[in-house]
Amino acid sequence: MIKGCIFDLDGVIVNTAKYHYLAWKRLANELGFDFSEKDNERLKGISRMASLEILLEAGGLSFDNETKLALAAKKNKWYVDYISFIKEDELLPGVKEFIEKSKAAGLKIALGSASKNASTILSRLKLTDYFDIVIDGTKVSKAKPDPEIFLLAAQELGLSPVDCVVFEDAKAGIEAAKRAGMKCIGVGISSQLADADMVIPGFENIDLDILFCLA
Ligand code: B16
Numbered sequence: 001m002i003k004g005c006i007f008d009l010d011g012v013i014v015n016t017a018k019y020h021y022l023a024w025k026r027l028a029n030e031l032g033f034d035f036s037e038k039d040n041e042r043l044k045g046i047s048r049m050a051s052l053e054i055l056l057e058a059g060g061l062s063f064d065n066e067t068k069l070a071l072a073a074k075k076n077k078w079y080v081d082y083i084s085f086i087k088e089d090e091l092l093p094g095v096k097e098f099i100e101k102s103k104a105a106g107l108k109i110a111l112g113s114a115s116k117n118a119s120t121i122l123s124r125l126k127l128t129d130y131f132d133i134v135i136d137g138t139k140v141s142k143a144k145p146d147p148e149i150f151l152l153a154a155q156e157l158g159l160s161p162v163d164c165v166v167f168e169d170a171k172a173g174i175e176a177a178k179r180a181g182m183k184c185i186g187v188g189i190s191s192q193l194a195d196a197d198m199v200i201p202g203f204e205n206i207d208l209d210i211l212f213c214l215a
């Protein structure tokens, strides 16, 4: 029986991908190559350093570790500047209402995001108080598709993984949820999220009943 919902952040609660894209593209341009929105799709749900590796591969460049850390820090500074303007009206349609319904039904609520900026974003969106637990990129050593983020979320909620459902928009996140032994609802386009137990286009008009279809 589902007792807890674990929400990914980017692509499930808010579309921060567009700000990640602006910052990665700015870095690519500064390094002398272009980075398309299609290339950016490969970065969804994976960690900052793994994203940088993909970006550098796209540009045919390689650097030592120290330079890579400096490049990632530069991208992050731009990203943090962009997200400092995020407001509640950027919440994806219906997600806040779905979280409210889940809480009212007595379900535990966690965030399971790869982002090290997750707490800042939740606070800007005035969502922090909705979450019993926040597990983000600052609390784990292994990024999705490793299940560590979701297993830690379940543990801190005091729930068994089989009683948790993860809401995810990225392939890496769905793999992480399945490897954690949890149910997974994909948020987005079904053809891209085929490994999820169920896919919804978004949270608009979605009722808690969907959780009963997972058993
Ligand atoms: P940061 P999620 C992920 O968020 C993003 O989808 C991914 O594009 C990003 O690289 C990752 O967070 C790390 O973010 O640079 O802020 O630490 O989908 O797991 O909520």
Ligand code: MG
Pocket (backbone or CB within 6 Å): 008, 009, 010, 011, 012, 044, 045, 168, 169, 170, 173
């Ligand atoms: Mg995501």
